[in-house]
Amino acid sequence: RIRTGGGMQGILYASPISTCSRRVMCVLQEVGADWALKPIDLGKGQQKSAEMLAIQPYGKVPAWHGADGFMLFESRAIMQYAAQGSDLVPVSNTERAIMDQWISVEYSYFAPDFLQIYYMKVLKKVSLDEMKIQAHRTALEKTLDLLEGRLTSSGLPYLACAAFTLADLTYMCYFAQFGACELLDTLDDRPALAAWWARCAGRPSWEYIMANRMCEERIAKE
Amino acid sequence: RIRTGGGMQGILYASPISTCSRRVMCVLQEVGADWALKPIDLGKGQQKSAEMLAIQPYGKVPAWHGADGFMLFESRAIMQYAAQGSDLVPVSNTERAIMDQWISVEYSYFAPDFLQIYYMKVLKKVSLDEMKIQAHRTALEKTLDLLEGRLTSSGLPYLACAAFTLADLTYMCYFAQFGACELLDTLDDRPALAAWWARCAGRPSWEYIMANRMCEERIAKE
Numbered sequence: 001r002i003r004t005g006g007g008m009q010g011i012l013y014a015s016p017i018s019t020c021s022r023r024v025m026c027v028l029q030e031v032g033a034d035w036a037l038k039p040i041d042l043g044k045g046q047q048k049s050a051e052m053l054a055i056q057p058y059g060k061v062p063a064w065h066g067a068d069g070f071m072l073f074e075s076r077a078i079m080q081y082a083a084q085g086s087d088l089v090p091v092s093n094t095e096r097a098i099m100d101q102w103i104s105v106e107y108s109y110f111a112p113d114f115l116q117i118y119y120m121k122v123l124k125k126v127s128l129d130e131m132k133i134q135a136h137r138t139a140l141e142k143t144l145d146l147l148e149g150r151l152t153s154s155g156l157p158y159l160a161c162a163a164f165t166l167a168d169l170t171y172m173c174y175f176a177q178f179g180a181c182e183l184l185d186t187l188d189d190r191p192a193l194a195a196w197w198a199r200c201a202g203r204p205s206w207e208y209i210m211a212n213r214m215c216e217e218r219i220a221k222e
Numbered sequence: 223r224i225r226t227g228g229g230m231q232g233i234l235y236a237s238p239i240s241t242c243s244r245r246v247m248c249v250l251q252e253v254g255a256d257w258a259l260k261p262i263d264l265g266k267g268q269q270k271s272a273e274m275l276a277i278q279p280y281g282k283v284p285a286w287h288g289a290d291g292f293m294l295f296e297s298r299a300i301m302q303y304a305a306q307g308s309d310l311v312p313v314s315n316t317e318r319a320i321m322d323q324w325i326s327v328e329y330s331y332f333a334p335d336f337l338q339i340y341y342m343k344v345l346k347k348v349s350l351d352e353m354k355i356q357a358h359r360t361a362l363e364k365t366l367d368l369l370e371g372r373l374t375s376s377g378l379p380y381l382a383c384a385a386f387t388l389a390d391l392t393y394m395c396y397f398a399q400f401g402a403c404e405l406l407d408t409l410d411d412r413p414a415l416a417a418w419w420a421r422c423a424g425r426p427s428w429e430y431i432m433a434n435r436m437c438e439e440r441i442a443k444e
Binding site for chain 2: 055058070072073074076077080081084085093094096098100101104105107108109130131142146164
């Protein structure tokens with residue numbers, strides 16, 4: 001199969017530490033794109049600069065500016081774009097549909113609860129409220145149960161099919177924060193999910209994105 | 223091009239009046255699927271029945287049960303599944319990416335603000351607060367400006383390309399409620415968007431979904 005990403009070339013405007021940015025950077029690595037990083041410092045509000053608003057009108061990261069002039073925002077759209085035709089997207093219609101279903105579950109159910117915990121415990125954007133954290137954790141555990149159930153009943157190593165796809169990739173940026181969010185114990189009773197996470201976290205693309213040298217090596221020359 | 227949906231056969235568990243259900247029903251009509259409707263009465267809580275939870279574990283609608291046994295939930299995943307290979311999805315990688323971007327904008331920015339207004343004004347799920355409605359309306363208008371800008375600068379009749387795609391379709395269930403939400407005047411200063419909406423609302427697939435006879439004709443035989 002042809003990896004379209006192999007021919008992709010451009011600049012990703014992103015924060016190396018933001019969850020949505022990491023999702024896209026990991027796809028770019030997986031497909032072998034020729035990409036440079038334009039780091040955006042969210043703490044300094046650089047995402048609201050005139051330059052950024054011209055390519056991401058809501059003032060968020062990431063945004064893609066291809067060498068061919070093509071511009072795109074929304075991490076989940078960039079992720080699908082970069083992965084088109086690559087091994088990250090199943091050829092089978094039903095496997096692709098299952099992939100899209102778990103991506104939608106991430107957006108509809110997983111992220112809303114996870115991010116509230118993350119905002120309180122890690123980013124401190126929201127004041128700490130242990131009652132609320134407990135409620136979000138309970139809601140999150142329902143989705144963790146479904147992920148565990150999917151992996152167990154299918155007997156597959158990954159969520160959509162036998163291969164690693166965007167469905168797995170889209171959750172990685174959150175699981176990487178489970179320690180900081182004091183959620184690691186949720187994996188104790190979910191062995192299939194714990195094994196899946198170890199499998200995902202060990203991918204070279206992900207290890208690279210999380211390494212300090214990534215930023216130095218990928219930074220766009222002015 | 224092959225319309226994969228033309229060979230699709232199955233039952234959609236859905237509420238004929240729910241926005242997310244209408245999105246999928248419209249796709250099924252557009253692709254010429256052979257589908258039956260299993261109406262789920264949200265007022266009676268039928269979405270939480272054991273039968274429903276077996277195919278939609280979060281207790282929501284819609285959910286798809288194919289004649290081939292394939293089950294799928296999440297309206298945006300079913301929409302993409304039903305539309306795969308049809309005219310609703312552009313062949314061009316960049317046009318498809320633009321489509322996905324506007325679909326993501328719907329989910330990330332449009333729906334959160336629109337739905338709060340809809341819950342207060344129409345469903346009465348949330349108590350009416352005119353200050354909050356105004357704030358959501360202002361936020362929504364930013365996205366309406368972007369949609370207007372996209373249609374104007376591209377000169378195209380639809381959001382992603384010259385053809386009607388999932389990007390247009392995914393917004394229709396909300397625009398159909400603009401009257402009830404007292405938002406119709408937002409189209410007065412946005413002529414391209416107003417023309418786009420008239421174009422979309424006039425599609426036979428949409429008119430059928432909104433017609434009373436649809437339910438009678440499509441209802442699944444027990």
